[in-house]
Amino acid sequence: MLKTAINAISLWMIPVIILVVLIWGLVKKVPVYETFVDGAKDGLRVSVNILPYLVAIIVAVSMLRASGAIELVQNAFSGVFEALKIPADILPVMIVRSLSGSAVLGLLSDIVQNFGPDSYPAKLAAVIVGSSETTFYVLAVYFGSVGIKKFRHALLTGILADCAGIIAAVAVSRWLFL
Amino acid sequence: MNYIWFFLIFISIVTAAFTGRIDAVVSAILDGAQKSVEIALYLAGIMAFWLGIMRIAEKSGMVEFIAKLLTPVARRLFPEIPDGSPAVGDIAMNFTANAFGLSNAATPMGLKAMEELQKINKDKNSASNAMCTLLAMNTAGFQLVPATVIAVLASFGAKNPTEIVLPALIVTTIAFLSALVIVKILEKLTPPQKENGGEEC
Structure with missing residues (x-):
């Protein structure tokens, strides 16, 4: 019942946002059509940049997958991943998502292609990628812009919050999708 | 990222030498390159649409309106900021733009807020508590709709690519709230900044 509701909200959220905005x-x-076209140009730029x-x-x-290296790692750690019900291929996603937004999108595409959408x-x-931000990039840009050299507790906060996000993502996905 | 990327390729070629799958690795290069372009093309369409809609939200003042509603909350989170500083408004705008996926608008707002916070910072070399809180908000990255992820799922023909919208929203909310809790706890545990430290260097 709750799961049906969550599905329905997921489906309706985008149309409702579009309607409210328009x-x-x-x-x-606001000249909605011209403004839309102007903003849409950004989307093209984003995808060319990426x-x-x-x-x-x-x-x-x-290449890594074709070489058989991922299977080797998977076999080595299969017990751990099985116990947590996390596919071994997800591990790189968990690490890279804090480093590079474009790279993690590549990893996501690879997983979707390999296992099916x-x-x-x-x-x-x-869910992991969709709920994350590239922590290290943000730290570098924000602190770099004002010349801060000591990050104090910002770095640890970022890392711990990322861990919390990953745990939440696994818990929510297991509950909804498994 | 340099080393990670190098190791990915290095390990695959070395492993392939042992497993005898070098032919599969070579064709993976060609397939991978082709697939990347397909994904980028798909992404172009969905991102263009979403950013077009979000530009309307920006131009119509909707983003600003929501940011205004959030300003009292922001003030609570940043007790260090003096009244009348534009930083609180910038922070609220930064958060709202991020939530709407307008990172091009969010980053300049965030950097402007950082400048304001640097003005009232006691030690110009180290991050003030307010800065760490702002960074916590940004590194946790609260986002309403993960448009790029939906695009990737859709590009591979997912039956229901928007299925992940609410789960991702639940997770991003949990991550965001835990970031705020963690930053406020660590704030108490971290040694305070030196008064005027670093001014002379």
Whole structure:
């Protein structure tokens, strides 16, 4: 019952956001069509910028998979991952998501391609990636911009919160998708 | 990232030498490169649509409106900021823009807030408590709709790619709230900043 509701909200959230934004725009007399087109140009720029990163990561991970190295690691640690019901392929996603947003998107694509878009590993990876931010990049940019050299408790906070996020992602995905 | 990437490729070629799968590795290069372009193309469409909608939210003042609603909450989280400082408003805007996935708008707001916080910082070399809280908000990255992830799922033909929207929202909320709790706890445990330390260096 709750799961059906969650599915319904997931499905309706995007259409509702779009509708609210458009109605608000019209009420405020914003030229919605021109503004949309202007913003959409950014989307093209984003995907062109991201392409080199995708090529770098997807090619490297495809090579790794084809070589059999991932299976070797999987076999070595299969007990641990099985106990936690986490597919071994998710491990790189958990690590890289704090380092590079484009790279983790490449890893996600690789998992979705390999296991199928409706598989549990794909959904788990999607939830992990969809709920995360590239912690180290943010720290570098924000502190770099004002010349802060001592991060004090910001770094540890970022890492601990990322761990909390991963635990939550695994728990929620296991409950909903397994 | 340099070493990680190098090791991925290095290990695959070395492993392939042992497992005798070098032909599979070579064709993986070609397949991987082709797949990347397909994903980027798919991403282009969905990102263009989503950012187009979000630009309307920005231009119509909706983002600003929500940021205003959140300002009292932001003030609570940043007791160090004096009244009348523009930093609180910038922080609220930064959070709201991030939530809407407008990272191009969020980052400049966040950096502006950092500048304001640096002005009232006692030690210009080390992060003030307020800065750490702002960073906690940003590294936890609260986001309403993960558009790129949906695009990737959709590009591989997922039956219901938006299925992950609410689960991701639940997780991002948990991560965000735990970031705030953690930062406030660590704030108490971390040695305080030196008064005017670093001014001379």
